[in-house]
Structures are given as structure tokens and as C-alpha cells.
Amino acid sequence: MDTSANLTLVWPWAFVLLLLPWLLGYLARCLGWGTATQAALKLPVHQVSQQKNSWLARFKSGINPWFWVWCLLVLAAMRPEFQQPEIEIQQQRRELMLVVDVSGSMQEIMDGRTRLDHVKEVVESFVRVRSQDLIGLVVFGGQAYLYVPKTLDHQLLVQQLNAMRPGMAGPGTAIGDAVGIGLQAVGRAQGEPAILLLTDGANNAGALSPNEALGMAAQAEIRTHLIVVSLSPEPDMAAAIETTGGKVFSAFNRRELDGVYQQLDDLEPATVTERFSPATPLHPGLLLAALVLAAWRLRRSWWRSAYV
Incomplete structure (x- = not known):
């Protein structure tokens, strides 16, 4: 009987969704979409600079909060669970x-x-x-x-x-x-x-x-x-x-x-x-964190647009 507790992912394959914003941006460039179209497309990542900045410069400039919202959503989609020790x-x-x-x-x-x-x-x-x-x-x-x-x-x-x-x-x-x-x-x-x-x-x-x-x-x-x-x-x-x-x-x-x-x-x-391991799902907390971060970002954007 397993008496250990551990963290597991129900859908680990959902990790590939993390690359979706970059894939959409790459397709946009391949299709030759204009700057206006890119500005209208709100991706949950930092805006792709048309200048050739180094990765170090991008890191120093900070990452758009929408990126973290997307990471939280992807992590929630992976359905992390804390597995309790096995019970008979x-x-x-x-x-x-x-x-x-x-x-x-x-x-x-x-x-x-x-x-x-x-x-x-x-x-x-x-x-x-x-x-x-x-x-x-x-x-x-x-x-x-x-x-x-x-x-x-x-x-x-x-x-x-x-x-x-x-x-x-x-x-x-x-x-x-x-x-x-x-x-x-x-x-x-x-x-x-x-x-x-x-x-x-x-x-x-x-x-x-x-x-x-x-x-x-x-x-x-x-x-x-x-x-x-x-x-x-x-x-x-x-x-x-x-x-x-x-x-x-x-x-x-x-x-x-x-x-x-x-x-x-x-x-x-x-x-x-019968044996089973009780599981405590962690994705509700991740979804709540993503919602709070998104609300904070929208409120900040509204505040700037209202007073600038």
C-alpha cells in the first residue's frame, strides 16, 4: 500500500498550450499581417517588438502580466492534484x-x-x-x-x-x-x-x-x-x-x-x-489567481486610459 503523498498532473500534455501565443504570433508574421492587426490582437504575452532586441533586453524590460495569466491558465488546464496517502x-x-x-x-x-x-x-x-x-x-x-x-x-x-x-x-x-x-x-x-x-x-x-x-x-x-x-x-x-x-x-x-x-x-x-488515493485539486486556486491577475491588469489599463 502506498503511504506517500505527492503532487501529480492529470493532464500533463496541456503543457503544449503554453506555446500557443508564440505560434499565433509566428503565423501572423508568416501571413504578413500588418502592424494594425497585430496591435488589435491581444495575446496573453508581452507585445512582440518589431525591433531586434536581445533576450536579455526583453527579460530586463519585464514580461507583460498577460503572460502570467496565460501560464496560470495552462497550469490549471494540466489539473495539478495533491495525492494523499493510499486508503483501503x-x-x-x-x-x-x-x-x-x-x-x-x-x-x-x-x-x-x-x-x-x-x-x-x-x-x-x-x-x-x-x-x-x-x-x-x-x-x-x-x-x-x-x-x-x-x-x-x-x-x-x-x-x-x-x-x-x-x-x-x-x-x-x-x-x-x-x-x-x-x-x-x-x-x-x-x-x-x-x-x-x-x-x-x-x-x-x-x-x-x-x-x-x-x-x-x-x-x-x-x-x-x-x-x-x-x-x-x-x-x-x-x-x-x-x-x-x-x-x-x-x-x-x-x-x-x-x-x-x-x-x-x-x-x-x-x-x-478497494484502494484509492484521495486527491486535493489545485486548479481552482490557479484559476482564481489568473482571474485576479487579469482583473488587476484590466483595471490598471482602464485607470491609465481614464487619466492620460
Whole structure:
């Protein structure tokens, strides 16, 4: 992030306008316009002397104030701005809780590797592209645990994700308890919360049923998405998922699992941080200075003509 302040020109190419009076004077001489015409043409520069004065003599004689008026107008046209240090504005942060089944059945083979191995790789890719999201991890088998609290330290999250092993949370599949723990972990979310529940079996353990836990999610307005691996979702559970505003997906191979997380990436867009540099325009002051100088010059000319 740029923390420096600097002066910039929005239209620096307008500098060429500074040469316009000289160009008009040169064209006038080339076209052979008379002295009377030159006198009538009021250019914002010192009058072109017909005598061959040196540049030093011209400098000593002073420059007509109209020249400075023209310089101020050209500088204003270049749109100078004082750029303030860069500021970050973050949209509402996404807070995701990954709820992953690590029951013994996750060691079953799918496309040449265990289901859990495929899940770890796909979820890791999903996490790594969401650097501004708060993401946590719940693992469950017969019991459910908050494995990683919500964090921006995604390197730690990925390390713990890769450390998961089938059966590490005991025998059985406590889906309801896992969702309940996920709700506790995101219940006080300051951003936009969602739960991504992945399992390869039906609920057969735990104190809380899936429908009870999903009813709590719907009441708390926390979307819960269900990814079922190598199995079709139960109709009752799919209906309960939809009451939370979430979606139900099935994946029977690695390609389908990749596709599911791509869809989830669209359904739960990553946190976006916008950066911009506030700018203080300086051209109004330059225009005002040109106006004051022009008014002073006209008043001086009027005063001389009135009393001479």
C-alpha cells in the first residue's frame, strides 16, 4: 500500500498550450499581417517588438502580466492534484467456517486416492485465493471439534488442514454436533457468515440432530451449504439446508468436487479490498489567481486610459 503523498498532473500534455501565443504570433508574421492587426490582437504575452532586441533586453524590460495569466491558465488546464496517502476500504468481510468430515469412511478410495486427500487439496486451493476472509475449521467424526478458530492466518489453517487424518475424531458421523459447533464459532460474526459442511455419510452420532442444528442456523440467518461426497444427500437434510439459504451439492469424483468449490466461490464471494488515493485539486486556486491577475491588469489599463 502506498503511504506517500505527492503532487501529480492529470493532464500533463496541456503543457503544449503554453506555446500557443508564440505560434499565433509566428503565423501572423508568416501571413504578413500588418502592424494594425497585430496591435488589435491581444495575446496573453508581452507585445512582440518589431525591433531586434536581445533576450536579455526583453527579460530586463519585464514580461507583460498577460503572460502570467496565460501560464496560470495552462497550469490549471494540466489539473495539478495533491495525492494523499493510499486508503483501503474493505467490503463486508466474509467469515467462513469449514466443517469437514474426518470419519473413517473418508479413507475410502476415490479416483485413486482417499476421499479426504482429495478434499484437503480442493479446500486448500479454495482457502488460498481468499486472503482477506476470516476462515475457521471444524472437524468431526463421532465427535466434533473446533480445530482452527476463525483466522486470517491461512498458512496455519492449511497446515492444520493437511494434518487431518481419517478417524481422528472417533468412529461415527456427528453432523448435527459439527454444525452446532460451527454456529458457535461464527455466531458473533462481524461480517457475512457462512458454513461449508462436507460429509460422506449420514448422521449416526452426537447429541444434536442435523435438522435441529440447521434450524438454529436458519434462525441465526447463517447460510449453510452442504457438500456430499460419493453419496446422494438425504431429502430431509437437503430441505433443512435450503431453509438456511444454502445450497446442496454432490460430488462423486475429483472433477465434480473441484466444480462444487468453484460454485461455492461464486455463491460466497471473497472479501474485496478497494484502494484509492484521495486527491486535493489545485486548479481552482490557479484559476482564481489568473482571474485576479487579469482583473488587476484590466483595471490598471482602464485607470491609465481614464487619466492620460
